[in-house]
Amino acid sequence: MTLGKFSIGVGDRFAHQASAQLEACVLASKEGIDVIPVWNKSNREHLIIGSDPASTRAAAEVAVKALGWTKPWFCDADHINLGTVDRFLAPCDFYTIDVADYIGKPAEQFAIDAFTKRHSELVGTIRLAGTGQVIQITPALLSNTAAKFLFAVQEAGKIYRKIEAAKGKGNFIPEVSMDETDSAQTPAELLIILAAIADEGIPIQTIAPKFSGRFNKGVDYVGDVAQFGREMALDMAAIGYAVEHYGLPPNLKLSVHSGSDKFSIYPAIHASMQKFSAGVHLKTAGTTWLEEIIGLAESGGDGLALAKEIYAEAFAHRAELCAPYAAVIDIDPVKLPAPEAVAHWTSEQFTSALRHDPRSSAYNPSFRQLLHVGFKVAAMMGRRYLDLLEANESVIAKNVTENLYVRHIAPVFLGRQPEGK
Ligand SMILES: [Zn+2]
DSSP: OOOOSEEEEEOOTTSOOHHHHHHHHHHHHHTTOOOEEEEEEEHHHHHHHTOOHHHHHHHHHHHHHHHTOOSOOEEEEEEEOTTTOGGGTTTOSEEEEEOGGGTTOOOOHHHHHHHHHHTGGGSEEEEETTTTEEEEEOHHHHHHHHHHHHHHHHHHHHHHHHHHHHHOTTSSEEEEEOOSSSSOOOHHHHHHHHHHHHHTTOOOSEEEOOOSSBOOTTSOOBSOHHHHHHHHHHHHHHHHHHHHHHOOOTTOEEEETTOTTOGGGHHHHHHHHHHHTOOEEEEOTTHHHHHHHHHHHHHOHHHHHHHHHHHHHHHHTHHHHHGGGGGGOOOOGGGSOOHHHHTTOOHHHHHHHHSOOTTOTTOOHHHHHHHHTTHHHHHHHTHHHHHHHHHTHHHHHHHHHHIIIIIIIIIIIIOOOOTTO
């Protein structure tokens, strides 16, 4: 099983938008670019919503059939570990093995010593093809990096082997993720980590490092865009080096988590892909749920009323809803409109505050981020929410497809900026 060069992680919190999401990939096909859809939903989201991983696959299957999609597609067990992987074994064929929690826990000294001895070739100056740059790895950097990451890679190996035992070698796509941690990994660290992953025998096809800058949920990148661009180029070159020297799969590529809505870095991602003939896996989970709310609000009537109610509930429970996402949101409480005021908003006022159009003066990133983490409110509404999704399907689907295609797939994979930018 091989993941294509370009792929997009499409999260679908309530398993109702798979067709609308797949339609965005169909639009890319019409432009001559294959963007492979990967339906991802993390254990955390399944727990919050009370859904089962099999439901994600079932919804995707319906969409694939309805649209006559004949290219590959996958279901991603997103951010799983040894304790949570079990119920993802049957329905998934892509595994995001999350070992961020193990970073910094030291491996046994003999393992660290053996690793640094085995990889003495990494010490010195490494020329990264295509970058015009070198990375310097000192003996201290090599052993410190091993001390920091080797245990996490060993854990990844345990999880990988559990999945392999259940599914069979080559029957799934393994990813290792280290993004949900405090500090970014440098390209030199990434190269050392990849050497360790190769030693561990994990044939990863995607790797999710933590990049510098902030990747807040559902809003634009916050950080130094030029530095991000340089880092991404070095990361891609380091991956190329690791594939060549350590026998990792030739399609190994970066996975950009919380990748939705990072409009300001999409040109840099596209440029690096062009330069290195590299691919990228772009994860865009929560952005689709926000398009559901936009579609409901745009529909007016009961849809708009429900969107307002979801906001009011999210506002009332904002501390509790934000807690699990504290590290990946940046809400300015002063900028949150009072629910009493929102109650009088028109469809246009609601959608323009929520829709991610950086050029619009009405766009409110705090409002958007609170709703981003507020999907639990809709989950608790149960059928009432789902019935309105179904009643307003065409308006919602249009927003879901357009958001994924125009704002994400076109700029990242086709190098095309949304109009007016
Ligand atoms: Zn992630």
